[in-house]
Amino acid sequence: MIKLFQSWWKKGDRPASSENLSVADLLENNIPEHVAIIMDGNGRWARKRGMPRNMGHRSGMKAVKRATIAADELGISVLTLYAFSTENWKRPKEEVDYLMAIPQEFLALELDELVQKNVRIRMMGYTKELPDHTIAAMKEAIERTKNNTGLILNFALNYGSRREITESVKELAHSVQAGEISAEDITEEMIQSRLLSSGLPDPDLLIRTSGELRLSNFMLWQTAYSELWFTDLYWPDFGREHLFAAVAEFQRRTRRYGGLSK
Numbered sequence: 001m002i003k004l005f006q007s008w009w010k011k012g013d014r015p016a017s018s019e020n021l022s023v024a025d026l027l028e029n030n031i032p033e034h035v036a037i038i039m040d041g042n043g044r045w046a047r048k049r050g051m052p053r054n055m056g057h058r059s060g061m062k063a064v065k066r067a068t069i070a071a072d073e074l075g076i077s078v079l080t081l082y083a084f085s086t087e088n089w090k091r092p093k094e095e096v097d098y099l100m101a102i103p104q105e106f107l108a109l110e111l112d113e114l115v116q117k118n119v120r121i122r123m124m125g126y127t128k129e130l131p132d133h134t135i136a137a138m139k140e141a142i143e144r145t146k147n148n149t150g151l152i153l154n155f156a157l158n159y160g161s162r163r164e165i166t167e168s169v170k171e172l173a174h175s176v177q178a179g180e181i182s183a184e185d186i187t188e189e190m191i192q193s194r195l196l197s198s199g200l201p202d203p204d205l206l207i208r209t210s211g212e213l214r215l216s217n218f219m220l221w222q223t224a225y226s227e228l229w230f231t232d233l234y235w236p237d238f239g240r241e242h243l244f245a246a247v248a249e250f251q252r253r254t255r256r257y258g259g260l261s262k
């Protein structure tokens with residue numbers, strides 16, 4: 001077990017001792033309220049195994065289940081998963097079609113258990129371009145879980161941060177044009193409340209898998225003060241222990257928000 005921890009903890013990320021983290025250990029410190037994940041590396045995971053890329057996405061779906069259960073165990077309030085970006089339409093049609101079928105497949109397999117676990121499903125993205133079957137699956141999940149009060153599982157589906165900021169600013173510009181507000185009165189809160197993440201806290205912790213060190217148009221406004229955690233692991237290999245390691249590292253960080261430590 002110790003060997004496993006050592007292999008995925010990057011230099012400098014490793015805690016004082018390679019502890020085998022338990023829920024109880026983590027609950028002694030502050031748990032991030034909102035964890036957001038850029039689930040990357042499905043394609044490379046598949047290629048490494050000589051499989052078609054879509055098999056990587058299918059395995060990625062299983063990692064979604066593991067991450068959800070682990071987030072729920074820790075009492076995390078919101079788990080946002082970047083499932084499809086506004087730029088992912090550039091991929092071959094076969095891959096896009098597969099990715100658009102995943103929510104349906106995932107929910108057919110897991111929705112009953114998620115309902116039972118008091119998980120509330122939410123979606124953050126532009127529905128206009130999504131196929132009807134994808135929208136229908138998401139709508140059903142949102143409807144069936146709307147009264148749940150536990151973990152919010154927020155799928156970023158056809159999501160793009162620049163687009164959401166642009167839309168927010170456009171809406172405010174219309175209000176200015178209509179004489180409802182003056183340009184000088186525009187506040188950060190007014191922009192924020194018009195983003196697709198409206199009503200959710202900003203992510204405290206942002207995780208990206210696969211060794212890429214970038215944000216890829218994901219929650220650019222909301223992650224202004226998020227703690228970032230990167231791992232070389234490909235998303236289909238991500239499991240409970242990796243979420244726990246990211247949370248443990250989060251607990252060792254000092255958040256200053258531009259101020260000074262107390």
Ligand code: FPP
Pocket residue numbers: 039040041042043044045057060061064082083084085088099102103106155210235
């Ligand atoms: C990035 O890896 C991953 C995606 C674009 C899709 C992520 C989707 C899933 C993990 C499944 C989502 C599940 C649900 C339930 C909605 P990549 O394909 O870009 O990998 P690569 O960089 O190695 O090619």
